[in-house]
Amino acid sequence: MEELKVLAVEGGRLPSVSFKARGEKTVLVGVLMRRFRVVDLSWRLIEIDGLDATEKAIEIASDLPSPDLIMLGSVTCAGFNILNPFKLNEKLGVPVIVVVKEKPNNEAVYSALIKHFPDWKERWRVFEELAEKAPIRHVKVEEGNPVYLEAISISGEEAEKTIKAFLKWGRLPEPLRVAEIIAKGASRSLFKTLGLHG
């Protein structure tokens, strides 16, 4: 477990000025860690509400040493751009664990998708497949509130054990905590560089 190479993938913030402007971009960050040790990093730009996050995550992985496991902080990023965990599992050949702080609410996702996206079926399919193949697992962690995980190509028990071995500061496993901080900071700097406001 100590030497497991984990690739954590996280999307950055949205620029506030382009809330309604499709086509704007933010960062998608991949951080490779060996438990608590940062080993490597790569990033790409992804479209707000686009459908390019999965493909960009695969590009990010190709920049880095091969991981033993992928961790995602969410299936959505950059608004409703989709990180498809099944495709990542298929293309990269390693298990994927999705770890979220709030219990996934598929009804809310469904409502938002049908309301705002003509291509909602393509996006919704991923949530359906996840609900079917990767039942949500409630994981108690030391710091108060639980986290929820969905595991692909790895048993729920094994996924839970792995997550717990990667906890250090807070509720999220360290690779996701670090990836989240970097994605947030990197996108904020991107918007400053571009003259937008994060």
Added chain:
Amino acid sequence: MEELKVLAVEGGRLPSVSFKARGEKTVLVGVLMRRFRVVDLSWRLIEIDGLDATEKAIEIASDLPSPDLIMLGSVTCAGFNILNPFKLNEKLGVPVIVVVKEKPNNEAVYSALIKHFPDWKERWRVFEELAEKAPIRHVKVEEGNPVYLEAISISGEEAEKTIKAFLKWGRLPEPLRVAEIIAKGASRSLFKTLGLHG
């Protein structure tokens, strides 16, 4: 020491295609850490062989919680762009420690500067001031080779103690090790995004 907030600043790689092309840019990354814990991040673009790194480092600091200490992996970045530790100390009001793996060689720097830079005096002044006010301190660390440090607004002894408390994986204090990895990875991805080669 545990709770000391350290801002580590590192420049990214150079794009290989623009070795001679002044005006090209790379990233300057600032990582804020509490000992081994990544807390926040910001970045800016800086000019290869430009003179904007100090000013951009101050902008980076202004994005982040106030640090108690600055760590630099070098006084130069992005070629011969200068991170002026005296100006950082003056503007940010906290001690600065420069930690390098190779013993600083001012003769080589001087030769390169007078050969390539019409404004070499402005750049060289920083090295002169450093040699005068912050004598190089040889620090033995556990992993084989030593590191060298130059300390501003903090005694050599205190700087050495601090560096050692921040060692975890390898010879560099953790904030600099992490900042170096992020700067390298972030610049590599930048060049891919721009169609250059890092």
